[in-house]
Amino acid sequence: MNGQIGAGGDRGPDAVMIHRGVADDLQIITSLFDIKMALVADEDALCTLRELQTLTKVMAIVHGTMYAAGTPAAVGAQLLFEKIVKSVRLTHCTQTWIASSVDCGRTMLPAACAVPCAFVLAEIIRSSVLCSFEGVAEGRMDVSFSGPGDDGWYTLVVADNGFPEYILSDEDDENEALSMSVAEHIVRYRLRGTAERREEDGVTWTVRFPGACAD
Numbered sequence: 001m002n003g004q005i006g007a008g009g010d011r012g013p014d015a016v017m018i019h020r021g022v023a024d025d026l027q028i029i030t031s032l033f034d035i036k037m038a039l040v041a042d043e044d045a046l047c048t049l050r051e052l053q054t055l056t057k058v059m060a061i062v063h064g065t066m067y068a069a070g071t072p073a074a075v076g077a078q079l080l081f082e083k084i085v086k087s088v089r090l091t092h093c094t095q096t097w098i099a100s101s102v103d104c105g106r107t108m109l110p111a112a113c114a115v116p117c118a119f120v121l122a123e124i125i126r127s128s129v130l131c132s133f134e135g136v137a138e139g140r141m142d143v144s145f146s147g148p149g150d151d152g153w154y155t156l157v158v159a160d161n162g163f164p165e166y167i168l169s170d171e172d173d174e175n176e177a178l179s180m181s182v183a184e185h186i187v188r189y190r191l192r193g194t195a196e197r198r199e200e201d202g203v204t205w206t207v208r209f210p211g212a213c214a215d
Contacts, residue, residue: 030056051126054091058084058122062114075114077104077145084118085143088125096133104145109154110211116190117209121156123183124205128160136162148211153193161202 030053040049061083066075082102089098109117125141133139140161147154187195193209 030060050091054088054122054126055119057087057091058118059115061087062118066111066114071108072111074108074110077107077109078102080109080114080118081121081143081145084121085125085141088122089129096129096136097138098129098133098141099138100141100143102143104143107145107147107154109145113154113191113209113211116186117154117156117207120183120186120191120195120207121158124158124207128158128162128203133160133162151210152212153208153210156207157204158207159202159204163202 034053036049062075062080065080065083066072069075069079081104085100085102089100121143125143128139128141142157142159144157145154149155184195187193187207187209191207191209193207196206198204198206
């Protein structure tokens, strides 16, 4: 019967088609954000709309990539993360020229972890673009993902060469801190993993979570 979960955890073609429908619906919502932002002049409101649009785009990218791959149980991290990095940078474009690299090899991201992991990646990238590279002419950002290791856990590392001494000092910065706390909340309570932030020649985030995060 189509749509049933087999012994290996794979779903039938019905599940793949669901991803297409969800992706299409989310693209419509993303377009509505564009229309709304064209009518809004307040910068704080625009920032909030961009944040919401970023997360909506990320969900659309995840479901669209899973539909295109035809593998509902997992998704190739390389293509998925490349799309997310590009999307977030374009949504939150600044005057900083940022070179980026994504190295995931052939790692497959379990479907149940795909959306929360994508959210975390998007929030970290957004923070780097808007905070670490603020007022900088150019910078670099490197993303790597591997797993599962011997312990069954996956590891996501996002490193930039921005300003690690960046200090939260005003209302906008506090909003950025709130976004990052949401990302850490997702890591801890949704992915059941850990998140570590190091400041050395830039900012490096190391996120680890088990492949059985949704069990």
